[in-house]
Amino acid sequence: MKRSILRAAVLAFLIAFPALLPAWRTQMSYLVIMIVFSLTWDLLGGQMGYNSFGNVLFFGIGMYVCAVVQRDAHFSYPATLALGIAAGAAAAVAVAAILGSGILGLRGHYFAIGTLGLGIAAGELAAGWDFVGGGGGMVPPQYPGALGGRETFFYYLAAALAVATFFTLRWLYGGRFGLAVNAIRDDEDKAEAMGLWTTRYKTAAWCVSAFFLGIGGAIVGNVSGFIDPRETAFAGSTYGVWMVLMAILGGKGTLWGPVLGAVIFHITKELFWTYLLDWQQVALGFLIVVIVIFFPVGILGWAREKWPEKFGHRVEEAKPAEASG
Amino acid sequence: MTPILEVTRVRKTFGGVVANRDVSLSVPEGKIYGLIGPNGSGKTTLFSSIVGTHPIDSGSIKFRGEEVSRLRVPQIARLGLLRTFQQTRIYGKMTCVQNLLISVPPAALSWRSMLARPSAAETKKAEDLLQFVGLHAKRHLRAGDLSFGQQKLLELAMALMSEPRMLLLDEPTAGINPTLINDLIDRLRRINAELGITLLVIEHNMRVVMGLAQYIYCLAHGELLAEGEPAAVKSDKRVIEAYLGAH
Incomplete structure (x- = not known):
């Protein structure tokens, strides 16, 4: 009951936001995209125990594929955008499925290292490929609507994506999929010994992650209005690292944790950029160290350890009448 | 009675160490069999070989008439042959x-x-x-x-x-409160009798295995040392010597 009120309040806030604070629409678009980053990273890193440092690859693929479709397909603006987003998501999922069957065979730290190079390599490839503008990047086509309409339009797209990501993951975690990825996290060898199709679940999880990241990339390309291969699309040293930190800060392996982590992190980061100019990178580095040292299990992870009953972990009196075999 | 599990001349080495040397055993469907032997005699290695954790060097392992020695762990599990672990394996962060x-x-x-x-x-x-x-x-x-x-x-x-159709239990009573052991033995019997699950049990507690198993195989130094009814194995001179370290 309390949760449904909270959800309704969050939804109402997201819908009313452009009217309430029109000057902050673009800023807010980035914030909801951060939530998508954090949630999709947590699907593997938190729920499945596979720390990926290469998820930004799918984001960049979605961004470039969408921009190329928008540039080369000559339909109306909304039609090419829709086609671009769909193509971006499809391309990201396809790459995740192909890479996943190989890289997801690696375990633990080996997987983390294996993914580390993905984003960097993709950034270098894009920077050297003239078809997508090379190092000069790409500019998505002009939004045809009224002045200022672009910000509102893409804000709503980004917010809808974040909400869709949240509810899709919530639904997945509530069923066998969630149980299976949690089992893989806790003891993959045991999961195999129990006959689980672990590779199938791992690849599917990465594809879900890539799907939402691909759409996110397609949207952000249009929000920013300019695509730089290393700074916007395959931004491993910013987005790629932040998505990990936000999930850890909020609480790995929880549903609300990544959301909370993304909001806190993004606001803090923007405050640094505003008030600590020239020192913002230092402050951010300091924040990262603080997060890792003081919140190793994140805000919600800490709360769960402190009040396990609130999270449903409690001993229940056995009912003798229920005796059965 | 047809054996549900048939292990024939299985050999498994780790480098120069021979963990299992031409071990053969068979377990008929619906029975409870025991596997005993001193520490390091190759019992757990044999379990791991049966469920496909590592490939065997030679020999054959048949489950319900099907050769499983080349299958992978999850494939064998899906045929209905499961094991439990000596060091328990559960999903710790899940309820x-x-x-x-x-x-x-x-x-x-x-x-x-x-x-x-x-x-x-x-x-x-x-x-x-x-x-x-x-x-x-x-x-x-x-x-x-x-x-x-x-x-x-x-x-x-x-x-x-x-x-599962068959369970390989690796020391099911280790770490269990002694007052609960009789309870557990009773439950294992019920699993076998009521659910029809064939059991092969590694056990160090002689009282438990002698009371539970209908037939016992004894390993020592990776080889099959003795087999037979519990009473016969218990009084077998070679078994006693193996446990006392005179082998």
Whole structure:
């Protein structure tokens, strides 16, 4: 009951936001995209125990594929955008499925290292490929609507994506999929010994992650209005690292944790950029160290350890009448 | 009676160490068999070979007439041959009920079921099995917070949840409170009698294995040393010597 009120309040806030604070629409678009980053990273890193440092690859693929479709397909603006987003998501999922069957065979730290190079390599490839503008990047086509309409339009797209990501993951975690990825996290060898199709679940999880990241990339390309291969699309040293930190800060392996982590992190980061100019990178580095040292299990992870009953972990009196075999 | 598990001249070496040397044994369907032997005699290695954890060097392992020695662990598990571990393996951060709900029979793990929710029948079965092993009150606790003995019972319940045809139990009573051991033996008998699950049990507690198993194989130094009815094995001079270290 309390949760449904909270959800309704969050939804109402997201819908009313452009009217309430029109000057902050673009800023807010980035914030909801951060939530998508954090949630999709947590699907593997938190729920499945596979720390990926290469998820930004799918984001960049979605961004470039969408921009190329928008540039080369000559339909109306909304039609090419829709086609671009769909193509971006499809391309990201396809790459995740192909890479996943190989890289997801690696375990633990080996997987983390294996993914580390993905984003960097993709950034270098894009920077050297003239078809997508090379190092000069790409500019998505002009939004045809009224002045200022672009910000509102893409804000709503980004917010809808974040909400869709949240509810899709919530639904997945509530069923066998969630149980299976949690089992893989806790003891993959045991999961195999129990006959689980672990590779199938791992690849599917990465594809879900890539799907939402691909759409996110397609949207952000249009929000920013300019695509730089290393700074916007395959931004491993910013987005790629932040998505990990936000999930850890909020609480790995929880549903609300990544959301909370993304909001806190993004606001803090923007405050640094505003008030600590020239020192913002230092402050951010300091924040990262603080997060890792003081919140190793994140805000919600800490709360769960402190009040396990609130999270449903409690001993229940056995009912003798229920005796059965 | 037809053997459900037939191990023929299995050999497994790790570098220069021969862990299993031409071990042959067979377990008929519906029975409880015991596997004993001093520490380091190759019992757990044999279990690992049977369920496909590592490839065997030579020999044959047949489960229900099908050669399984070249299959991988999950494939063998899906045929209905499961093991439990000496050092228990459970999903520590998940609750006991969740541990069971993901241990459903292989038929319930198909492509289509990936997005399924646990059914009411599955939840009921999970709760009944937790009741059966005496963990019902703790069903919403995280499995990692249970004691070692309780984790062992949970692992047993997980195995039962997946409705195997045969279970290989690696020291099921180790770490269990001695006052609960008789209870556990009784439960293992019921699993065998009521659910028709064939059991092969590694056990160090002689009182347990002699009372539980209908037939016993004894390994020493990787080789099959003796086999027979519990009474015969118990009084076998070679077995006694192996345990006392005179071998």
